[in-house]
Amino acid sequence: EVQLVESGGGLVQPGGSLRLSCAASGFTFSSYWMHWVRQAPGKGLVWVSRINSDGTTTSYADSVKGRFTISRDNAKNTLYLQMNSLRAEDTAVYYCAVATSAYWGQGTLVTVSS
């Protein structure tokens, strides 16, 4: 059974940092591109970032470029999102997902507030 379990969310002050993790199991993690998608409370889905299967190619939404870094450890079957210089508008549930697939995690809530 495919499982994606996000962790690392929480309350952080503006300007602070958080690192999200997504532990994958039930499939060959190292073979798949992975994405982060976020959803602010009551709002729509917003694509955040993508990484290729071996971690050598990444891309970002303009709103997070230069502040967020996506990475992966295929030995640990884990995807990461390092988030720096956080802003109130980054408040959202963050989902990890296998690229264009039915496999999404349940999400982790990030709240940026003083």
Place this chain on the structure above:
Amino acid sequence: EIVLTQSPGTLSLSPGERATLSCRASQSVSSSYLAWYQQKPGQTPRLLIYGASSRATGIPDRFSGSGSGTDFTLTISRLEPEDFAVYYCQQYSSSPFTFGPGTKVDVK
């Protein structure tokens, strides 16, 4: 950046009726790299359609996708009670892999 526009914003229909949802792109989506997702309150998005017209595993055949270039459509042939939800299109043709703002299908 490819901007996706979905219409209508809200579609009010009764069970058994046909739903037609539109997704228009600001520039051509190459190779029909267009997906549709369904999301219900408190739930994770569910992939319905990929490649503009291919149903994902386990998706009922009342859901169908069509279109190419800049105009795409999701059709639900006969609405079931469990189909009332928000529907998003997403292009994965070029980065950033943008989502549309969503269409809410609610009960009339």
